[in-house]
Amino acid sequence: MDKRTHTYVVRKLGATLIGISLMASMSPALHVGAKELQTKGSFLRAVVETLQLKKSPALAFGLAKPAVMTAEETTSGLRKLPTRTTTTSTARTTTSYMSSLTSEEQARVRMLTQVRKGVVSVVSTDPKNNLDEYLSRLSSVRQDYESLPKGPQLAFSISQGSGFFLTSDGLLATSKHVVANTKNLYRVVTGDNKVYEVEKILRDPLLDLAFIQIKNPNKDVFTPPALVEKNIPPLIGQTVYSIGNTLGKYPNTVSQGIISEVSRTVTAYGEADTVVDLFDMIQTDAAISQGNSGGPLIDSKGRIVGLNTAFDQDGENIGFSIPSMYIQSALESYRKRGSIIKPLIGVQYIMLDGYMTKTYKIPVANGAYVLQDDGNTAGVLRGSPAEKAGIVPGDIITMVNDVALNQNMTLMNAVTKLRGEDKVTLTIYRAGKELKVEIPVEEAS
Numbered sequence: 001m002d003k004r005t006h007t008y009v010v011r012k013l014g015a016t017l018i019g020i021s022l023m024a025s026m027s028p029a030l031h032v033g034a035k036e037l038q039t040k041g042s043f044l045r046a047v048v049e050t051l052q053l054k055k056s057p058a059l060a061f062g063l064a065k066p067a068v069m070t071a072e073e074t075t076s077g078l079r080k081l082p083t084r085t086t087t088t089s090t091a092r093t094t095t096s097y098m099s100s101l102t103s104e105e106q107a108r109v110r111m112l113t114q115v116r117k118g119v120v121s122v123v124s125t126d127p128k129n130n131l132d133e134y135l136s137r138l139s140s141v142r143q144d145y146e147s148l149p150k151g152p153q154l155a156f157s158i159s160q161g162s163g164f165f166l167t168s169d170g171l172l173a174t175s176k177h178v179v180a181n182t183k184n185l186y187r188v189v190t191g192d193n194k195v196y197e198v199e200k201i202l203r204d205p206l207l208d209l210a211f212i213q214i215k216n217p218n219k220d221v222f223t224p225p226a227l228v229e230k231n232i233p234p235l236i237g238q239t240v241y242s243i244g245n246t247l248g249k250y251p252n253t254v255s256q257g258i259i260s261e262v263s264r265t266v267t268a269y270g271e272a273d274t275v276v277d278l279f280d281m282i283q284t285d286a287a288i289s290q291g292n293s294g295g296p297l298i299d300s301k302g303r304i305v306g307l308n309t310a311f312d313q314d315g316e317n318i319g320f321s322i323p324s325m326y327i328q329s330a331l332e333s334y335r336k337r338g339s340i341i342k343p344l345i346g347v348q349y350i351m352l353d354g355y356m357t358k359t360y361k362i363p364v365a366n367g368a369y370v371l372q373d374d375g376n377t378a379g380v381l382r383g384s385p386a387e388k389a390g391i392v393p394g395d396i397i398t399m400v401n402d403v404a405l406n407q408n409m410t411l412m413n414a415v416t417k418l419r420g421e422d423k424v425t426l427t428i429y430r431a432g433k434e435l436k437v438e439i440p441v442e443e444a445s
Helices: 071-078 088-100 103-118 131-141 324-337 354-359 411-416
Strands: 009-012 016-019 065-070 119-125 155-165 171-174 185-189 195-203 210-214 239-246 250-269 275-284 296-299 304-311 319-323 342-344 348-351 368-370 396-400 423-430 433-440 442-444
Touching: 088 103, 103 119, 103 239, 103 250, 119 239, 155 239, 185 210, 210 324, 239 304, 250 319, 275 304, 275 411, 304 324, 319 324, 324 411, 342 411, 396 411
Parallel strands: none
Antiparallel strands: 009 250, 016 348, 065 155, 119 155, 119 185, 155 171, 171 210, 185 195, 195 210, 239 250, 239 296, 250 275, 275 319, 296 304, 304 319, 342 442, 348 368, 368 396, 396 423, 423 433
16 A cells, blocks of 8 residues: 655754744654754854664654555555444453453553543545545444445545544644644544544644644533643653554554653654754653654553654654643643744754763853854744844853753743743853843744
8 A cells, every 4th residue: 555654854963953933834744864063163063963864765753644545445454443342241251351450450451441532533635535435434444344345446645643632622632744734624533433523723833733623513522631730740761651543544552661761852854845843852662653643642640741743763662742741831822812822032042961062162061052044044033032132143042031941941941931022031151251131022823
């Protein structure tokens, strides 16, 4: 079956590269590659290539998975899915078997059974194709595969990703690249195969995050998983589970792993040379595959730790998720203002670390180094608050409102907590001197 992939190419740097100022345009495909670490004269001159893109048919960073398939291929890909029926004897057998499991296993089974109720598949199609017929065929697979027509088949341009409910009335979260095409038609399919049309989509101006409000004329009540508390950071080594529509064929697939690292930054590029920076990401070895984008990463209590968005296909079990604190911030904005509003300063930067400062003899231990302009990347966005305040490429921002920046408190971390129209004081290291700059914070929407 010939399938195209919603997959980002992500360049992973040893330091953090974030474009606060840019409204990232999420393409259907991203991979891992290498990016030049921009410098200021002899002050910082290096090329960091920690992950080199391999030229292979496989795409290095998988996000959502669109597939171009015939109706026959679509149904054959799903033909092994069982029809879920429960009989009295089966229920008794299940209950009996559950009692034979350890208390830890029983708790995990109950938790995952509950959480999976709130996880969905997000299906999109080019409006020139017939989505209703596709969904009808998908549903009929569970009834009688052999009854499907076997002659010439229609070609369906189908893209499938994942999502999860945030509210009981049908607001859900997914990856922005899953719903990037504003001309496509989108439907949401729940775990019990109910299909819902989409009322509206809100796309985060900076993150690979989007909200979908479904049409819910029957006032169905959904079961949203809980979000982990905003002030609880993810911990390296804690157990997590990834749930999603794996490969666009296996809805609600669960995989287990741990959090491998936090505050990762990867730079992603995709079709038509689209580039987007993914920052403060949770790295996990729980399997995140094509089609899992937009699905939840949950902890052992069933709380949302992050939103799955990318994986590195050059390695094994290297996936990335957006921390739940950013989902909560976007949700707060939506509830207050009806849209996702983000504070904007207008710089792109890398976070310095101990290795860089020691190797390149940088006199500042931590901070956000504002990138040099190279023709493709603008360290300071024209007309932005940063430019108006006199920030220039090569500046190192060390503090935001007296809060010191480091690998755990990045510039984006600090800025995300601000509100539009606020003024913020930045401490800047420039040419051996420390400066204080007051800068107004604008809004990106």
